[in-house]
Amino acid sequence: MDVLIYLIPIALFLGLLGLAGFLWSLKSGQFEDLEGAKWRILEDDDLDVPAEKKTSES
Amino acid sequence: MNVHARDWDAFVTPAEEGAVHMDLAVEGITCAACMGEIERGLSRLPGIRKARVNLTSQRLAVDWDTGQTGADEIVAELSRLGYTAHPFDPASQKDRQDQTGKNLLRCMAVAGFAGMNIMLLSVSVWSGNATDITPETRDFFHWLSALIALPTVAYSGRPFFKSAFTALRAGRLNMDVPIVIGVTLAVGLSLIQTMQHQHHAYFESAVMLLFFLLVGRYLDHNMRGRTRSFAENIAALKAEVAARIGADGSVREVPLSKIESGDMVLVMAGDRVPVDGVVVDGRSEIDQSLVTGETVLHPVGKGTQVYAGTLNGDGTLKVRVSAATGATLLDEVNRLLETATQAKSLYVRLADRAAQLYAPIVHGAAAVTFAGWMLAGADWQPALVIAISVLIITCPCALGLAVPAVQVVASGQLFKSGVLLNSGDAIERLSDVDTIVFDKTGTLTTAEPCLLDKAQLSDELLALAGRLALSSRHPLSSALVKASGALRPFGSVSETPGAGIETTVDGFALRLGSPAFCGVPDAEIGALLMMHPGASVIAVKHGAEPAVLLPLRQSLRQDAVAVMRELSGLGYQLEILSGDREGAVRAVADELGLANWQAEVKPGDKIAHLEVLKQQGRKVLMVGDGLNDAPALAGAHVSLSPVTAVHLSQAAADAVFLGDKLQPVADALQISRRARRAIEQNLWISALYNVVAVPIAVAGLVTPLMAAVAMSASSIAVTANALRLRWGDGGSTRTEL
Numbered sequence: 001m002d003v004l005i006y007l008i009p010i011a012l013f014l015g016l017l018g019l020a021g022f023l024w025s026l027k028s029g030q031f032e033d034l035e036g037a038k039w040r041i042l043e044d045d046d047l048d049v050p051a052e053k054k055t056s057e058s
Numbered sequence: 059m060n061v062h063a064r065d066w067d068a069f070v071t072p073a074e075e076g077a078v079h080m081d082l083a084v085e086g087i088t089c090a091a092c093m094g095e096i097e098r099g100l101s102r103l104p105g106i107r108k109a110r111v112n113l114t115s116q117r118l119a120v121d122w123d124t125g126q127t128g129a130d131e132i133v134a135e136l137s138r139l140g141y142t143a144h145p146f147d148p149a150s151q152k153d154r155q156d157q158t159g160k161n162l163l164r165c166m167a168v169a170g171f172a173g174m175n176i177m178l179l180s181v182s183v184w185s186g187n188a189t190d191i192t193p194e195t196r197d198f199f200h201w202l203s204a205l206i207a208l209p210t211v212a213y214s215g216r217p218f219f220k221s222a223f224t225a226l227r228a229g230r231l232n233m234d235v236p237i238v239i240g241v242t243l244a245v246g247l248s249l250i251q252t253m254q255h256q257h258h259a260y261f262e263s264a265v266m267l268l269f270f271l272l273v274g275r276y277l278d279h280n281m282r283g284r285t286r287s288f289a290e291n292i293a294a295l296k297a298e299v300a301a302r303i304g305a306d307g308s309v310r311e312v313p314l315s316k317i318e319s320g321d322m323v324l325v326m327a328g329d330r331v332p333v334d335g336v337v338v339d340g341r342s343e344i345d346q347s348l349v350t351g352e353t354v355l356h357p358v359g360k361g362t363q364v365y366a367g368t369l370n371g372d373g374t375l376k377v378r379v380s381a382a383t384g385a386t387l388l389d390e391v392n393r394l395l396e397t398a399t400q401a402k403s404l405y406v407r408l409a410d411r412a413a414q415l416y417a418p419i420v421h422g423a424a425a426v427t428f429a430g431w432m433l434a435g436a437d438w439q440p441a442l443v444i445a446i447s448v449l450i451i452t453c454p455c456a457l458g459l460a461v462p463a464v465q466v467v468a469s470g471q472l473f474k475s476g477v478l479l480n481s482g483d484a485i486e487r488l489s490d491v492d493t494i495v496f497d498k499t500g501t502l503t504t505a506e507p508c509l510l511d512k513a514q515l516s517d518e519l520l521a522l523a524g525r526l527a528l529s530s531r532h533p534l535s536s537a538l539v540k541a542s543g544a545l546r547p548f549g550s551v552s553e554t555p556g557a558g559i560e561t562t563v564d565g566f567a568l569r570l571g572s573p574a575f576c577g578v579p580d581a582e583i584g585a586l587l588m589m590h591p592g593a594s595v596i597a598v599k600h601g602a603e604p605a606v607l608l609p610l611r612q613s614l615r616q617d618a619v620a621v622m623r624e625l626s627g628l629g630y631q632l633e634i635l636s637g638d639r640e641g642a643v644r645a646v647a648d649e650l651g652l653a654n655w656q657a658e659v660k661p662g663d664k665i666a667h668l669e670v671l672k673q674q675g676r677k678v679l680m681v682g683d684g685l686n687d688a689p690a691l692a693g694a695h696v697s698l699s700p701v702t703a704v705h706l707s708q709a710a711a712d713a714v715f716l717g718d719k720l721q722p723v724a725d726a727l728q729i730s731r732r733a734r735r736a737i738e739q740n741l742w743i744s745a746l747y748n749v750v751a752v753p754i755a756v757a758g759l760v761t762p763l764m765a766a767v768a769m770s771a772s773s774i775a776v777t778a779n780a781l782r783l784r785w786g787d788g789g790s791t792r793t794e795l
Binding site: 004008011012015016017018022023026031032033034035036039040042043 | 090093094111112113114115160163164167168171172174175178195202293761
C-alpha cells in the first residue's frame with residue numbers, strides 16, 4: 001500500500017491540471033462561439049500557402 | 059446609405075494601446091464561408107488589429123487603430139462584401155461578457171473535477187469495505203475526500219446558497235432550500251462519520267448532486283442567453299438611432315440613448331420617427347398603425363405631436379423631442395403599463411409549487427424516522443444518521459432537474475419555430491391558455507401595406523408604376539415596388555410635394571400619386587373604398603388612358619386563415635381587439651370567420667376587457683404589436699408579440715415571434731402544452747423514485763453506493779424524458795394535444 005503515497009498526489013495533481021486547463025480555456029474565450037469553432041477547423045488560413053496568396057495580397 | 063454621418067464616438071469603446079473596439083450585429087452571416095470572408099476582407103483594411111466573427115451570436119468584434127482607419131470604412135467594407143452591419147449601443151449592452159453564465163460554468167467545472175476525484179477514492183473504499191481495506195487507509199481516504207469536498211461545496215454551492223437564502227428571507231420556499239439542506243447535512247454527517255472512523259461517508263453524493271444541478275442550471279441559462287442575444291441583434295439591426303441636428307446645423311446619427319428632451323431630430327421621408335416630439339418644421343403624412351392600430355394616414359404639420367414608432371410619409375420633418383407632459387398617448391400607455399404590471403398576480407412556478415409540497419413531506423419523513431428509531435430503542439446517534447440518510451436519498455436531484463431539463467428542450471423547440479422567450483415561466487403560462495385575443499394591425503395583418511387588387515392593372519402599367527415608385531420614399535410606394543418587383547428607376551422624375559411624382563415614358567406623361575393628382579373623381583374613390591374598407595388609395599395614369607386606382611392596405615398574414623381554423627379547432631376561444639376603425643376590423647374578422655371582435659378600442663379599454671375575461675376565469679393569451687397594446691400585453695396571463703412590434707410592446711410581452719407567418723403562435727401553444735405534460739411526467743417520476751427509495755432509507759439500509767446509483771439513475775430518467783420532446787415528432791407541429 002506504500003505506493004499510495006505516490007499515486008494519490010499524482011491523481012490529485014492530474015485532476016487539478018484538468019480543472020486548470022478548463023478554467024484557462026474558459027477565460028481565453030474558447031467557449032464563446034461553439035458554433036463558429038467547429039467550422040474554423042476547416043479554414044486553411046493558418047496553412048503557410050506559398051506564392052500565389054502573397055502575390056495577390058501585395 | 060445614410061445621408062448624414064453617424065456619430066461613431068457613441069458606439070466605440072476604447073481598448074488597450076490606443077486602439078478602439080466596436081461590436082456589430084451583422085445581417086446575413088449564415089455559414090462558415092461568410093465568417094472567413096468577413097474576417098479576411100476586414101483584415102485587408104489598414105490598422106485593423108483584430109476582426110473576429112462570432113457565428114453563434116452573429117456578431118462581429120473589431121479592434122482597430124483610430125489613426126489608420128475609421129468605423130465608416132469598416133461598415134463600408136462590410137456592405138461592399140454584401141453584409142449589412144449595425145453597431146451596438148454600448149449603453150444597452152450591460153451584460154456583454156455574460157458573467158452569470160461564466161460563473162455557473164466555473165462552478166460546474168469545479169464540481170465535476172472534484173466529483174471525479176472523490177469518486178475515485180469512494181470506489182476504492184466501497185470495494186475495500188467488501189474485501190480487506192484497513193481502517194487506517196479508509197480513514198485516510200475519507201479525510202482526503204473531505205479535503206476535496208468541503209472547498210468544492212463552498213465554491214460550487216454558491217448559486218444555490220444565494221437563491222435559497224433570498225427565498226427564505228422573503229418567507230418563501232423554493233427548490234433550492236431542500237437542495238441546500240440536503241447538501242449541507244450530507245457533508246456534515248460525512249465529516250462526523252469520518253471523525254468516528256465509520257465505514258461510510260457521503261461526500262461524493264453531495265458533490266455529484268451539485269454537479270448534476272449545475273449542469274441543468276447552466277443549460278437553462280444558456281438557452282435564455284441565446285434568446286436575449288438574438289433579440290439584441292434584432293434591436294441593433296432595426297437601427298435604433300436618431301439623426302440629431304446640432305446647434306451648428308450639422309446632422310449626426312446617434313444612438314437613441316444619447317437623445318435628450320429638447321434635442322432637434324431630423325426624420326427623412328419613409329423613415330420611422332425615432333422619438334416622441336412635436337413637429338417644428340415640415341409637412342408630411344404619418345402612418346400611425348404601429349401606435350394606434352389605425353391604418354389610415356394622418357397629415358402632420360408644424361405643431362403636431364408625433365410618436366416614436368410611427369412611419370413618416372413623403373416629407374422631411376424636423377421634430378423637437380418633448381419631455382413627458384403627462385398628457386400624450388405615450389404617457390397614458392406608460393401609466394396603464396405600470397398599473398398592469400403591478401396588478402399582475404405573481405405566478406408560482408410548477409417547480410416551486412412542487413418544492414412547497416416536497417420539502418415539508420421529506421423533512422417530516424426524516425423527523426418521523428428519527429423519532430421512530432429512538433422509540434424502537436436505538437441510540438440517538440445512529441437514529442440521526444438514518445434520518446439524515448433519508449434526506450440524502452430523497453435528495454432533490456431529479457426534482458431539481460425535472461423542470462429545467464424540459465424548459466431547455468422546449469425553448470430550443472420554440473427557438474426553431476421562431477419564438478423567442480422573454481420570461482422563464484412563459485412556457486408554463488402558455489400551457490394554461492384557453493382564450494386568445496389578437497390585435498389586428500401588424501399582428502393578424504402584416505406590418506407593411508401591400509397592393510390589394512391588381513385586376514384593373516395591366517402588367518405593363520404595373521411595371522411602369524413600380525419603376526416610378528422607386529423614386530419615392532413614401533411607404534405606399536415601397537409596397538408598389540414590392541408588388542411589381544421593379545428594379546430600374548427612371549432617370550428624370552419630378553415630384554410635387556404632398557401629391558405625387560411624374561416622369562415621361564414613350565412621349566407620354568406617367569403620373570403616380572394621390573387620386574386628385576391623377577384627376578380621378580371622388581365618386582370612384584368612394585366606390586373603391588366600399589369594396590376595400592380602410593384601404594389607402596393611390597392612382598397611376600399613363601398618357602391619355604384613364605387613371606387606374608390602386609387600393610393598398612396591410613393584408614392578412616398569409617397563413618392567418620389556416621392558423622385561426624387550427625386554433626379554434628383545438629378549442630381556443632378567439633377574439634379581435636383593435637384600435638382601428640370598424641369597417642376595417644369587420645372585414646378582417648369576416649375573412650377569418652371570427653364572431654368576437656371589437657373596433658376602435660382604446661388602450662385602457664383593452665385592459666378592461668382582459669379584466670372581464672379574467673373575472674370569467676379565463677386564461678388569456680394576448681397577441682399584439684402596437685404601442686396601444688403594450689398595457690394589455692403586460693396585463694394578460696401571457697403575451698406574444700411579433701418582432702416588428704414597437705420596443706415597448708416587445709419588452710412587455712413574454713415572448714416574441716419572428717417572420718411573416720402566424721404559425722409560430724400556434725406552435726408556441728402546441729410546444730408549451732407538450733412541455734407542460736413532460737414537466738408533470740418528470741415530477742411524477744421523481745415522486746415515484748422517492749416512494750421506492752424512502753422506505754429503504756427509513757429502514758436504515760442505505761449505503762453511499764446505493765445513493766450514488768439512485769441519484770444518477772433518476773437524473774438520467776428525468777433528462778431522457780425531457781429529450782423525448784425533441785424525438786417526439788421532430789419539432790413539427792399539428793399532432794395530438
